[in-house]
Amino acid sequence: MDILVPFEQPIRQVRFVRREKRFLVLVEDGTEKFWVHTNNSGSMLGLLRPGEEMLISKSPNPKRKLPWTLEAVYANDDWCCVNTSMPNKILYAAFEHRALPELAKATKLQREAKVGQSRLDARFESPGGDIWVEAKNVTLVEDNSAAFPDAVTVRGQKHLRELMALAAQGLRVAGFYLVSLAGAHCFAPADYIDPEYASLFYQALDAGVEAWPYTAKVTPQGVGLDRRLPVWRN
Incomplete structure (x- = not known):
């Protein structure tokens, strides 16, 4: 597995103590306890266990x-990246390294691209037309199924509505889901956490929005892209 995005250095291994106010995590390294920042506003369900x-x-x-930022948590006998900026970085790096088959013919990348009233994570130019992509980080796996989100996300619902509106205009649009936790054999929206998101997700598929769920391989050095997962639906 090639690392597409290395972690910011220096990297340090610590242990979890507790979380406060969503963006604060108390850790310890055996000699001291100190606070680090996390940009993950989700619940990180099942990941934040003492020690x-x-x-x-x-x-x-x-x-x-x-000064310190939370990058990954050890779970399911492997590292799980919880930094929510990583899916964007992986998406951009995968384009540059030709590591994503869906972007094999893409020739140019525009980050944080605006279309109408929407701003998506990326626009890729290709001979067949532009490809608009929104990226998400997936850190929840239940019964071998990767699931998103891990908390109700009004913002995520908004993104799906925007993607459907763009698809209705004849544009090619997709959701790129980076599955950072090991053990997944398929991907599905977490209807038991956010039923509205799940309903919108399947509506989006029917409306022509593509879903690209890919597993990540996370090491203490950085993150690489592994394999595409099938999307499960009833």
Whole structure:
């Protein structure tokens, strides 16, 4: 497995103590306890167990109040990336390294691309027309099925509605789901957590929105892209 996106260095291994106010995580390394930042606003369901090993990276920005950022948690006998910026980085790197078959003919990338009233993570130019993509991080696996989201996401619902509106205009649009937790054999929306998102997800598929769920391979050095998962539906 080739690493497409290395973690910010230096990387440090610590253990989880507790979480507060969504974006604060208390960790310890055997000699001290200290707070680190997490950009993951989801629940990280099943991942935050006391004593669980974590990877944190140090920001090069000396003005940051909390210099360390949570990158990954050890779960399911493997590392799981919980940094929500990683799917975008993997998507961009996969295009540059020709690691994503769906983008094999794409020739140019525009990040944070605006179309109408929508702003999506990427627009790829290709001979067959532009491809608009929104990226999501998946850290929940139940009964061998990767599931998104791990908490009710009004923002995610909004994104699906935007993707459907673009598909209705004849544009090619897709959701790229980076499955960071090991053990998944398929992908499905988490209807037991956010039934509205799940309903919109299947409506989006029927409307022509593509779903690209891919497993990630996470190591203490960084993250690579593994294999595409089938989408499960009733």
